[in-house]
Amino acid sequence: MALLGNPYLANMPKQLSADELAQALRVDIAGEYEAIIGYEAHALATTDERAKKILCHIADEERQHVGExxxxxSILSPKDAEFTEKGKQAVQQQQSQNFQSPMQ
Known part of the structure; x- marks a missing residue:
């Protein structure tokens, strides 16, 4: 939810360390997912096809922001990249086994 009262709310009081920037990016990613959920909920809640089309388009733009x-x-935090890759590989392995055995 946007907090419109204070235009300086998002300003950082200092330069971020690498770890702080990584944490801020995780929060930004969560915000993008929250926006996707909101736009799609609004699209589902209307019968106006014009609004649905625009809201779904905006949700897709947010998905691109998530990827960016x-x-x-991943560039700034190799640890995040490593664990993300491990997670992808675990799911791919499960998929190749048709999700029959428990994940490790």
Whole structure:
């Protein structure tokens, strides 16, 4: 939810360390997902096809932002990139086994 009262709310009081920037990017990614959920909820809640089309388009733009932020996070935080890759590989392995055995 936007907080419109204070135009300086998002300003940082200092330069961020690498770890702080990585954490801020995780928060930004969460915000993008929250926006996607909101836009799609609004699209589902209307019968106006014009509004649905625009809201779904905006949600897709937010998905692109997620990808951009995730890529930036991977560049800035190799640990995040490593664990993201491990997670992808675990799901791919499960998929190749038709999700029959428990994940490890």
């Amino acid at each position: 932020l995730q890529q930036l996070l």
